[in-house]
Amino acid sequence: MSDAHVASAPVAAHSRNPVAWTAEMVRPSADAGEGTQASFLRKEFDLAEIAGNERLLISAQGLYRAFVNGERVGDDVLTPGWTCYDVRLSYQTYDVAHLLRPGRNVIDIWLGDGWYRSRMMWPSSSIPNCWGDRIAAIAEIRGAGPQPIVATDASWKSGLLPVLKSGIYFGEIYDARQEGLPADAGSEVLPFDKSTLVAHETSAVRELEALPVVASFEEDGATVYDFGQNSAGYVAFTVEGAPGARVVVDHAEILDKNGRFDRASLRAAEARIEYVLKGGGPESYRPYFTFQGFRYAKVAIEGQARITSIVSVPVSSAARPTAAFTSGHPLVNRLVENTLWSLRANFIEVPTDCPQRDERLGWTGDAQVFAPTACYLNDSGTFLRKWLRDVMVDQREDGAIAHVTPDPTRLHPDILPGFYGSTGWGDVICVIPHVLYEHYGDASVLAETLPAMVKWVDFVWSISDGPVVKPPRPWGARGFTFGDWLQPSGPTVKPLPTIGDDAAATIYLYISSVLTAKAAAIVGETATAERMRERAEAVKAAFAREFVTASGRLAYDDQTSYALAIVHDLIPPEHAEAAKGYFKAAIARSDGRIGTGFIGTPALLPALVKIGERELAGRVFLQEEVPGWLYQVKKGATTIWERWDAIMPDGSTHPEGMNSYNHYAYGAVCQWLFEAVAGFRPDPEQPGFKRIVFEPTIIAPLSPVLAHHDSPAGRIEAGWTLEGDKVDYRVSVPDGAEGLLVLAPDYREVVVDGTPLAAAATGKTTSRLGPGPHEISFRIGS
Structure with missing residues (x-):
């Protein structure tokens, strides 16, 4: 099969147009289960003539790559994408007339485990076969007639691929000596609900412009290549050598303080590529069914072979940038560029937290704070709306929103129970629809998500049966909250105050009640709008009683409390001036540095501007020490870090196991650059x-x-x-x-x-x- 020639492009289709499928979901009998050698389906068929309007409709349980007469169909990757597969499975449509010929034709569908069947989550809660244990494909080629030209059924043959193993976290092993294996096994029709099929709802994942090597060095008998930019994708290389020689590629985001390859941030994700040569001339390879997050690739050669070329190939659903921001400050300009690269790396079918480690999950809290920035930097409307539909699938019966979507734990509650219901995270169902409405002007997103908004607000109210939310502390307990995640604590000997879970949860109950009331009013649900307005007023009054002292100081006296309360008008007018003073004092206690985490950071600078402290906002934004936006840029970051101090001032990495150098959440400050500065x-x-x-x-x-x-x-x-x-x-x-x-x-x-x-x-x-x-x-x- 040839990947060098892009044979066709996907055809846009509307997700809600029903298709009367003739094809069946068919499993290759050659498949031996999760983590084993990949397999393919094949069908030969005859055509008397080519009408010119032939189209391939195709989807899979797992990932697929299709070929017609040996030529690749489409140029998208990681199809059919990632959704809540048991309820919503995307299919793609491609023009294939130019690939067909009169007489005998053949279609091959390569299948890999993908998100559907790869082992997901971290080791202590690892979930194999997340959405099913059998990969399969459904496909049909349609022409002018009422019946498809060919469709998957039990007559298709199957065989094994040279992909010996693949996985989202694992990587891929490819043995070129096994190319061209015969289709000597059969296939099996699986029970499958075709009503779950929806036309792909957003831009496909595609390769972006390749990144060349900017530097390289030898380490431990291998070559470390630096591509100059942290990204998500894979290496593509050409190699020459003897049959059986092996190329082994490891990946890393950073070098350690001594300049050595450091893959610790990948944790248990193997993120490993192995390629076995067939010999006989130049061989080019890039992975089929996986991706990695990396800037550096460490390449070891086993046997007689040499790499003649290698590049890093980023992949993303975010291929259409829609904004630019430049200033007279080079570090700020690089910060914006870093944010765009983190968006690209984490907008791969789903808005993920990170693309490198044993996670890569659609964390709802990260997405809700970053969505406005995403809508400036990239055409993100269909991407986020598609994902919201999966958020609603994962919503629990009592209204709780999952921490991540698509949620691997929903079908496996015994492995990680209670993985849902955090304020600040679940509020994504109220926040992002409004972001999309304001940016793209389509009220239908509010109508579609309103019932889920109401269920969420009612769930949060029910945590403590009232307007002041008191989340339980244990992970997995009903209503547990992450609070202001990764908020810096200041010096160990004298930690700075941080917002309490009760205050954070109550503030977000207010935010979501207001947004739900607005959505209901816009779509004409007047009774719901009135109920939510009354609820918002009750929460606002309760917040003032519970968290605002008689002097105007907030109970936790921290930056996040003041920033969120000021931005959302939760401080009574008679205390407004005093609260401004306390807010400024909280910043002074941290030596003018950031004291906020995931939920507080987007509100910090807007709150300072709102109270007339523009110069202070500028100083906080532009200071270059940790914690600070520009600190990481000075440390050589090319994407946004998960922790403010992911690399310490002495060059050592943060000692905690949870470290990522490609997390977009703190890049939410770019919304402020567009809306306030520009x-x-x-x-x-x-x-x-x-x-x-x-x-x-x-x-x-x-x-x-x-x-x-x-x-x-x-x-x-x-x-x-x-x-x-x-x-x-x-x-x-x-x-x-x-x-x-x-x-x-x-x-x-x-x-x-x-x-x-x-x-x-x-x-x-x-x-x-x-x-x-x-x-x-x-x-x-x-």
Whole structure:
């Protein structure tokens, strides 16, 4: 079979269009189970003539790769993708007319374990055969007639592949000497509910531009290649040598403090590639049914062989970037680039936490904080909506949302019980639909997810039977919460205060109640909207009683408490000024450094801007010590780290076993760069960027700033320069949209397109902006 020639491209189809399948789900009899040699299905068939409209519809339990007359079908990888396979299984449609010929034809379908059958989760809770123990395929080629030209059934033959073993965490072993094995076994029709098949709902996973080697060195008799960029994908190499010689590839994200290959962050994931040569000339290989997260590849040769070329091939569902942000600060520019690379690496069918270790799971908390940034940086609407449908599948009967989706534990509750129900994580079902609505303007996502939102809010209320949520501490207990995950604790001798689980859970109950009420109102569910508004008011009042002292200090007196409470207006007006002072004091106690974790970090800088502390927000953002966004960039990061101190100041790695150098959560700060610094955001009252709010925050060390975003309404542009106290702010409103300029009260002498703008008597100065470019100037400071 040839992978060198891309034979066809997938055809877009609507997920809700029913297909009357003739084909059956067919298992190759050659298959011996999880972790064994991969297998294939084959069928020969005759065609009198080619009509020109022939299409292949195909899916699999496991991963597949299809070939017609020896030519590969499509250029996507890791198909059919990853969903809650027992309820929703994606299928793809390809034009194949150009691959067919009059007379005898043959179709081969290669099958690998993939997410369906690979061993998933970490060793203490390892789950083999997550969604089933038998791989299989369903496929049919359709032409002009009412009956398919060929369809999977029990007449198909099967055989073994040169892929001796594959797995998502394991990697792949490929023995080229076993290419061309015969289809000498039969097949078996499996019981299968065809109503679970849905047309692929988002962009396929595809290869991105290959990354060349930027450096290499010898270590322990092997060659370590540095591709200069941490990414998710695989190596592709060409090798020459003797039959039976072996190429063994290990992967790592970093080098240790002594410059040695360090794969500790992969934990128990073997992430290993082995290729056995057939000999006789140059041989090129890249994996078929797996991917790794890595920057470095360590290649050992066993026997007589030599690598003649090698590259790193990133793969991603996020192949359409839709934004850029640059400033006068090189470390900030690299931070944005790092965030985009973490998005690419973790948007592989599912928004995952990391692409390298024995996890790679669709953690709901990570996705909910990062979704707005994702929607700026990439066309993420269909990707996240597809995933939300799986979130709803994994929602438990009592309304609890799974910690990860697709959830391997749902069908195996005996292995890891209670893996659901955390506030901040489960709130994804309320947060992301609103993000999608505001960014893309389609209210149907709210209608589709509203019942799940209501179930979730009712579940959280039920944890403590009231508005103040008191989550239990034990992992797996009903209502357990991760809280502000990985919040830095400060010096060991004098730890900094952190938000309590009860405060974090109560704040998120308020957030989700408000969002559910808004969604219900938008889609016309007035009774639900009213009930959720009443609930939100009850939670707000309870929060003030429980967590706001008479002096205006919050109970836990930490950065996350203040940031979230300020952003979501949970502090009573009479305590607002005092709370601002306590908030600033909390930042001063940490020497102006970040004191927030996964849920607090996205709110930290917006909260400071909201209380008028723009300069302090800039100092917190730009400080270069740990914990800080720019610290990791200075340490050579090319993606976002899971921990603020994943690499310590002395160059050693964090001592905990849970370490990742490709986690996008803290990259959520890029939302602030677009919305506050560049200063544009969608107006929720006119979603889909039909109205764009322009409200820049001038952070002097960032000048000049330039950003754009390709929104559904068209390209939005905004940028500013600062000279002395004068700001020149240039924006562009796309045709068919309108802009609303909003300037802080202390931005004075405002001129819009050559016309002075009178300052507002109180509050912020505003001005309408029509389509096209606009030049605005103003002065800052007193």
